Amino acid sequence: MAEFWSSLVAFFERLSGQFPIVFQALNSGFLQTLKLFAVTLLGAIPLGLIIAFGSMSRFAPLKGLTRFVVWIVRGSPLMIQLLIVYYFPGMVLKNNWWGSGETGRFLAASFAFIINYACYFSEIYRSGIQAVPVGQQEAGQVLGLTGGQIFFRVKLLQMIKHIVPPMTNEIITLVKDTSLARIIALQEVIWAGQAFMKGRSGISGELWPLFFTAVYYLVFSGLLTVLFSRLEKKLSYFRT
Amino acid sequence: MAYFEVNGVSKSFGSNRVLRGVDFSMEKGEVVSIIGSSGSGKTTLLRCITQLEQADEGRILVEGEPVFDAAETKRLSKEEKRRRQLNFGLVFQQFNLFPQYSVLDNLMLAPRLRAKKEPDFSKRREELLAEIKEKARAILEQVGLTEKAKQYPCELSGGQQQRVAIARALMLSPKILCFDEPTSALDPELTGEVLQVLKNLAKEHITMMIVTHEMKFAREVSDKVVFMADGVIAEEGDPETLFQNPRSPRLKAFLANTTL
Numbered sequence: 246m247a248e249f250w251s252s253l254v255a256f257f258e259r260l261s262g263q264f265p266i267v268f269q270a271l272n273s274g275f276l277q278t279l280k281l282f283a284v285t286l287l288g289a290i291p292l293g294l295i296i297a298f299g300s301m302s303r304f305a306p307l308k309g310l311t312r313f314v315v316w317i318v319r320g321s322p323l324m325i326q327l328l329i330v331y332y333f334p335g336m337v338l339k340n341n342w343w344g345s346g347e348t349g350r351f352l353a354a355s356f357a358f359i360i361n362y363a364c365y366f367s368e369i370y371r372s373g374i375q376a377v378p379v380g381q382q383e384a385g386q387v388l389g390l391t392g393g394q395i396f397f398r399v400k401l402l403q404m405i406k407h408i409v410p411p412m413t414n415e416i417i418t419l420v421k422d423t424s425l426a427r428i429i430a431l432q433e434v435i436w437a438g439q440a441f442m443k444g445r446s447g448i449s450g451e452l453w454p455l456f457f458t459a460v461y462y463l464v465f466s467g468l469l470t471v472l473f474s475r476l477e478k479k480l481s482y483f484r485t
Numbered sequence: 486m487a488y489f490e491v492n493g494v495s496k497s498f499g500s501n502r503v504l505r506g507v508d509f510s511m512e513k514g515e516v517v518s519i520i521g522s523s524g525s526g527k528t529t530l531l532r533c534i535t536q537l538e539q540a541d542e543g544r545i546l547v548e549g550e551p552v553f554d555a556a557e558t559k560r561l562s563k564e565e566k567r568r569r570q571l572n573f574g575l576v577f578q579q580f581n582l583f584p585q586y587s588v589l590d591n592l593m594l595a596p597r598l599r600a601k602k603e604p605d606f607s608k609r610r611e612e613l614l615a616e617i618k619e620k621a622r623a624i625l626e627q628v629g630l631t632e633k634a635k636q637y638p639c640e641l642s643g644g645q646q647q648r649v650a651i652a653r654a655l656m657l658s659p660k661i662l663c664f665d666e667p668t669s670a671l672d673p674e675l676t677g678e679v680l681q682v683l684k685n686l687a688k689e690h691i692t693m694m695i696v697t698h699e700m701k702f703a704r705e706v707s708d709k710v711v712f713m714a715d716g717v718i719a720e721e722g723d724p725e726t727l728f729q730n731p732r733s734p735r736l737k738a739f740l741a742n743t744t745l
């Protein structure tokens with residue numbers, strides 16, 4: 246028992262010595278995580294809407310093609326998609342258009358994440374659009390509203406209310422999914438934590454920094470959960 | 486020339502010929518009830534009149550002006566279509582209120598958006614918006630919902646929601662106000678308040694077409710009752726004659742199955 250206690254104390258002493266260095270490294274890794282997260286949302290939120298319209302198109306070939314692509318993207322692992330997006334240009338086309346270094350990896354990761362998440366979002370949007378009863382459209386029509394007015398003044402908020410809960414889930418998943426970019430060596434927070442195993446800034450063979458990265462994800466997804474539940478509450482004044 | 490005329494309106498869904506040449510007319514200030522068994526095409530007729538569906542054949546005229554003509558080849562602008570459509574109001578069985586807007590805003594949404602099309606809107610903005618608000622308050626009072634102005638549809642009973650829907654339709658002062666089974670989605674104890682509103686409108690000589698299963702009501706308020714069967718008007722007449730002395734066997738059978 247005493248032995249266990251003393252080794253625990255020793256561990257925390259070591260840890261507190263290393264903490265400032267590790268903390269700084271993890272912070273800059275997490276900044277990259279946040280960047281990937283933000284860029285993905287910025288790209289996938291509008292792109293998802295375009296894909297949603299494509300998948301509901303009355304032009305059968307467009308609808309078929311869109312749904313096929315969505316099926317491929319949603320049905321295969323994001324990790325594989327990352328690898329293909331990053332390595333395909335260089336290995337197969339002999340032209341690595343992503344460019345070299347961290348910038349190239351970030352571009353490739355952003356591309357893969359935006360496409361992947363846009364496909365997920367498109368399905369959520371589609372369910373949101375279809376959830377608004379036709380009666381709303383028709384009520385707007387007989388009141389002489391234009392198509393645009395019906396969409397923006399009547400249907401949009403009802404759609405948003407409907408999609409907030411599934412979008413929250415998907416966005417929380419994105420927080421954690423950014424760690425997959427580690428597979429193409431993007432220097433996000435997991436990569437930063439792992440570096441202390443091999444050795445970095447005079448620290449090596451340490452596993453705790455990697456474990457500690459989980460705290461970043463927890464805090465961030467916790468913040469987002471609070472934010473989105475506020476939004477959900479704000480929209481709870483009406484029922485559809 | 487009648488105030489409102491429907492001439493030879495037909496409508497098919499695929500191979501299902503739902504309306505088979507409906508002819509019908511009514512005068513200003515009249516109340517016409519449309520009765521008939523389920524599936525006879527009553528809703529489809531109202532939807533063709535209010536132009537939620539496009540009839541395959543026939544013409545619809547208000548005050549002699551065509552508001553729909555299946556033979557018309559010239560493509561109408563969307564605004565022209567809306568202008569014609571606004572001759573009619575429609576109250577749905579399921580109310581279809583806008584859930585995110587308060588009662589008052591449900592009433593004001595469409596008139597406010599229409600007002601923006603007025604040529605002098607930017608100059609008279611305040612005045613026009615104030616007029617709309619005043620009208621909304623007056624109509625709310627008419628349907629007995631003044632105290633509910635700030636509430637949301639989900640906070641109201643079905644009967645109150647339907648009264649709001651009627652008020653919303655009245656805001657645009659349609660020449661002909663159509664109702665598709667306005668009390669069918671309501672609990673029996675809530676139908677009375679809605680029918681009372683309709684009776685009040687009838688007293689004010691609002692021109693109305695009411696699809697209904699409330700035979701007692703139809704008999705009391707209608708100037709004319711129309712019986713539809715299989716996509717045509719099988720019989721029509723003043724309520725007393727129609728209910729007391731039905732001529733066609735179909736109407737006899739229909740009335741026998743209905744409690745007055």
Ligand SMILES: Nc1ncnc2c1ncn2[C@@H]1O[C@H](COP(=O)(O)OP(=O)(O)O)[C@@H](O)[C@H]1O
Pocket residue numbers: 498501503521522523524525526527528529530
């Ligand atoms: N949008 C539609 N598509 C296909 N069939 C329809 C549609 N709307 C109505 N129908 C058919 O038209 C017929 C008449 O329906 P409806 O006008 O609703 O009758 P009612 O209101 O008298 O009960 C029914 O057989 C119905 O199935």
Ligand SMILES: [Mg+2]
Pocket residue numbers: 527528529666
């Ligand atoms: Mg019907």
